[in-house]
Amino acid sequence: MTHINVLDPGASPLDYYGFELRRYREAAGLTQKQLGDIVNYTGSLVGQVETARKLPTPEFSERVDTALETGGLLYRLVDLVMRSQLPAWFQQVAELEARATEICTFQLHMVHSLLQTESYVRAVLGALDQTNLDDRTAVRLARQRIFEKEVPPVLWAVISEAALYQEIGGPETMWGQLAHLLSFESNPRINIQVLPFSAGAHAGLQGSFNLYRFASDPDIVYTEGYGSGHPTANPDTVKDCSLRYDHLQAAALSLKDSAELIQRVMEERYGEHRDSDGDPVA
Incomplete structure (x- = not known):
């Protein structure tokens, strides 16, 4: 007989998700395997999600919602589940990201997390x-x-030119990452500027930082160290970092010139690893 792990839905968002998934599945009179067959996943994976041993993905949730007619419940829960899996010290920052109406970020050495591709993320986290x-x-x-x-x-993102050359994950990963940055060129809500080497000494030399702005709450500045984050609404700190950000944007290339530089670096530094169609060379 299969052992059934009884979850406490109040233990965590992941436990609550698993509890609700099992409740809806059983109400539909389906086994884990039957549901898996319907949504094109294995019954084993369905069981792992139900027992909080596997994280659900948005795609899995969307398919299960449709199959079980949940009204989109599981898909809506995914963000909460994922946020709960972040390091404890970063969960507050993820909430700030989710509530902010405007995010301003300056990054010295790499592309900001909100703009990273999957392979770039894997390279960063797996270092x-x-x-x-x-x-x-x-x-x-x-x-x-x-x-x-x-x-x-x-989103306003000022990225040091150094981040374009810092080869994270290898040439193919960097090609994909820079191409991903260029994909936002026509999106007025995601704006990417490059701070060129020619800027010399600049207002961000003390390190990377983020500014979060809200509809009715005070602005918050976030800086990060090894294994720790430091959000603050201190008015003096916010005023200082806001001024620094204004100067960084003024020193950075325009949106158009930034895109041209990203394109040039992508082709000249990483393009030798692609064929004429942009596919990786074996």
Whole structure:
């Protein structure tokens, strides 16, 4: 007889998701295998999600919602589940991202998480630790779903030119990452500027930082260290970082010139690893 793990739905968002999935499945009179067959997943995976041993994906949730006629419940829960899997010190920041109407970020050495591709994320997160890399990657990528909201936040991203040359994950990953940045060129809500080497000494030399702005709450500045994050609404800090950000944007290339530089770096530094159609060379 199969052992049934009874979840406490109040233990965590992941437990609640699993509890609701099982409740809806059993109400429909389906076994795990039968549901898996319907949604094109294995019954084993359905069981792992039901017992909180596997993270659900948005695609899985959408298919199950349709099959079980949940009214979209599981799909709506995915963001909460994913956010709960972030390191405890970062969960507050993910909530800030989700509530912000405008996000301003300056990054010295790499592309901001909200703009990273899957392979770039895997390379960043797996640099020293490969443990649960699939789940950790999925959790980070889930944060990008804030741009799927009916009214998504406006993102202003100033990226140091150094980040374009910092080869994270290899040439193919970098090609894909820079191409991903270019894909936002016509999106007025996601704006990417490059701070060129020629800017010399600049207002962001003390490090990367984010500014979160809200409809009715005070602005918040976020900086990060090793294994810790530091959000603050201190008015002096916010005023200082807002001024720094204004200067960084003024020193950065225009949106058009930034896109041209990204395109040039992509082709000149990483293009030698692609064929004429842009496909990777074996």
